[in-house]
């Protein structure tokens with residue numbers, strides 16, 4: 001036997017992609033089908049929902065042999081709420097978790113299912129985020145500030161998009177969803193636009209298509225929630241935005257727009273604004289930072305967005321975000337948090353200082369002719 005050890009090549013596993021829910025069901029009034037699809041996972045379902053979503057779905061669980069347990073209504077994805085829910089899972093031993101609601105409720109339900117190794121069904125009740133699709137949960141602290149995110153094993157097992165349910169949500173939620181979804185292009189093209197990787201190229205190009213669909217159809221969708229355009233914009237914000245994150249993987253995730261959002265959540269005055277509204281403003285801040293590098297295309301993009309935001313009702317400035325009383329010290333704090341070492345802002349292809357972030361934050365609506 002030879003003394004020479006054969007060096008075995010170690011398998012080199014590329015990052016695992018969680019691209020999409022195993023099944024996506026869409027249609028009008030399809031929530032009535034939910035118990036039938038849940039029963040494939042067993043006899044007992046734990047529903048995690050906000051108060052309104054709980055009421056909206058209760059009627060659909062009337063005629064079923066499935067045992068339905070409702071978790072106490074939660075408003076936020078926090079460590080304290082997660083601990084309560086884990087205890088309920090231990091006591092009740094459900095066969096499947098069902099998340100019904102907006103992004104925070106869905107993130108909570110997905111994370112509980114992930115931690116409990118249970119199947120998960122998601123039912124978005126607004127068009128405000130792609131949380132019903134993605135294998136990611138954001139956790140917030142008790143004050144409502146962004147704390148950390150968790151990458152999940154996989155996307156949900158089944159996702160139910162009931163357009164009738166989403167149509168009852170306030171118009172503002174879909175507008176916010178548009179702001180979050182359109183960020184996919186501005187963030188992924190900066191972080192991954194020069195990638196040679198097939199899957200990443202595909203994701204960035206899908207993000208461009210998503211942006212174009214939103215430019216073309218959002219105004220009509222907002223005006224008429226029963227139009228075809230409305231349905232397509234819901235699909236764009238709730239589904240396609242999620243698919244882009246799935247195909248592109250970690251390399252195609254968030255950059256400065258979300259870094260600004262995450263920092264803004266530390267100001268209690270921003271808690272009345274929605275995720276996508278803060279992200280939309282964050283895109284403008286990101287473009288300003290690119291303008292500071294002499295990027296004229298960024299100026300053009302920002303003005304295109306300003307026009308679009310005004311058309312559909314997204315915030316363009318600190319005042320629009322309700323921060324007209326914000327102090328310089330608070331803005332400095334936001335800029336410092338935005339530039340923390342682990343912030344996604346460092347995925348920009350240039351270094352950024354807190355003073356540049358502050359300068360960008362107060363000049364999101366500056367005219368084209370302004371010197372940068």
Ligand SMILES: [Zn+2]
Pocket residue numbers: 180258275279
């Ligand atoms: Zn987002």
